Amino acid sequence: MDRNNRTIEAYDRNIAEYLTVTPSTVDPNPEYHSPGGWLHVYAESLKLRAAQSGQPPRVLDLASGPRPRDGRFYRDHGFDVTLSDASARSVEKLRESGFDARKINMITDDFGGPWDGISINGGVPHLSDDELDKVVEKAAASLFDGGILAYNFKLADSVELIGHQIILNKGADKDYYLRSAEALEPWELSHGLFPLVAPAGYSSGGTHRWASKVLVKLQP
Numbered sequence: 001m002d003r004n005n006r007t008i009e010a011y012d013r014n015i016a017e018y019l020t021v022t023p024s025t026v027d028p029n030p031e032y033h034s035p036g037g038w039l040h041v042y043a044e045s046l047k048l049r050a051a052q053s054g055q056p057p058r059v060l061d062l063a064s065g066p067r068p069r070d071g072r073f074y075r076d077h078g079f080d081v082t083l084s085d086a087s088a089r090s091v092e093k094l095r096e097s098g099f100d101a102r103k104i105n106m107i108t109d110d111f112g113g114p115w116d117g118i119s120i121n122g123g124v125p126h127l128s129d130d131e132l133d134k135v136v137e138k139a140a141a142s143l144f145d146g147g148i149l150a151y152n153f154k155l156a157d158s159v160e161l162i163g164h165q166i167i168l169n170k171g172a173d174k175d176y177y178l179r180s181a182e183a184l185e186p187w188e189l190s191h192g193l194f195p196l197v198a199p200a201g202y203s204s205g206g207t208h209r210w211a212s213k214v215l216v217k218l219q220p
Contacts, residue, residue: 007126007175008105011087015066019093038212039070039121041197042150043077045214046117049146056080057116060142062106062135063123066093070121075099079117106135113142120151125176128164140191143217149193152212154178184211194218 011018046057057079061070064083071094074081083094084104094101104111106123118139124132132153139149156162156178165176186195193215 008086010174011065011085012089015087015089015093019066038150038152038197038214039073039119041214042117042119042148043074043079045148045196045216046079047077049116049148050078058082058114059117059119060084060111060113060115062104062111062118062120063126064090064094064101065122066090068094068097068099070119071097071099106138107131111138111142114144115142115147116144117148117150118143119149122152124151124153125178126174128177129179136188136193137191140188140193140217145217145219147217148196148214149188149217150212150214152210153183154208155183155211156180157208178208179211188213188215192217192219 046059050057059074059079059081061074061081061083062085064071064085066085066087066089068083071081071083081099083099083101085091085094085101086103086105088103091101091103102112106120106127111118120135124135127135136149143149154176159180161178162180163177165178166174188195194217196214196216
């Protein structure tokens with residue numbers, strides 16, 4: 001079994017434990033949904049687009065997992081939200097919660113669209129550098145001009161930890177990639193994505209620090 005399928009299978013197999021230890025409400029962490037947090041910046045940027053177009057933003061959330069926390073946040077803002085995950089069990093749970101949800105493997109599947117916004121909260125650490133580059137390229141191609149991409153990733157605490165790690169997380173060993181500070185650079189410019197805010201590291205209460213990016217697609 002390859003690394004990608006092994007991680008998906010781990011989520012399917014341990015979904016009950018995942019649901020037990022994962023809150024069902026929006027995370028109060030100020031780095032996420034509160035004013036100044038990266039998903040808040042993402043949502044406010046999309047609200048500006050909506051004010052200009054007169055239409056609710058069409059947004060795709062990738063790697064949503066089985067809990068529609070971000071989906072509720074987007075829906076509360078009046079967005080037309082579609083959730084997704086590579087785990088079939090997670091997609092089932094999202095649909096049971098009343099959301100439009102699609103089975104999308106970020107690495108192998110098309111993202112559809114065009115979308116006003118695409119978000120990835122927690123899924124990027126499962127991607128290698130080459131895979132992340134492909135995902136960002138696909139996301140850029142799936143956004144309207146002026147659309148927004150927002151994602152977060154795990155930072156390595158030391159040089160020795162940069163790269164692939166197998167980490168026990170919510171009941172199963174899963175493949176993760178920890179990134180260096182170089183990942184904070186605006187390398188997405190090559191895909192026509194420009195940073196809206198400077199990324200910064202933050203703690204979500206787990207074992208690693210995170211960083212986030214919010215980028216806008218601008219045609220040359």
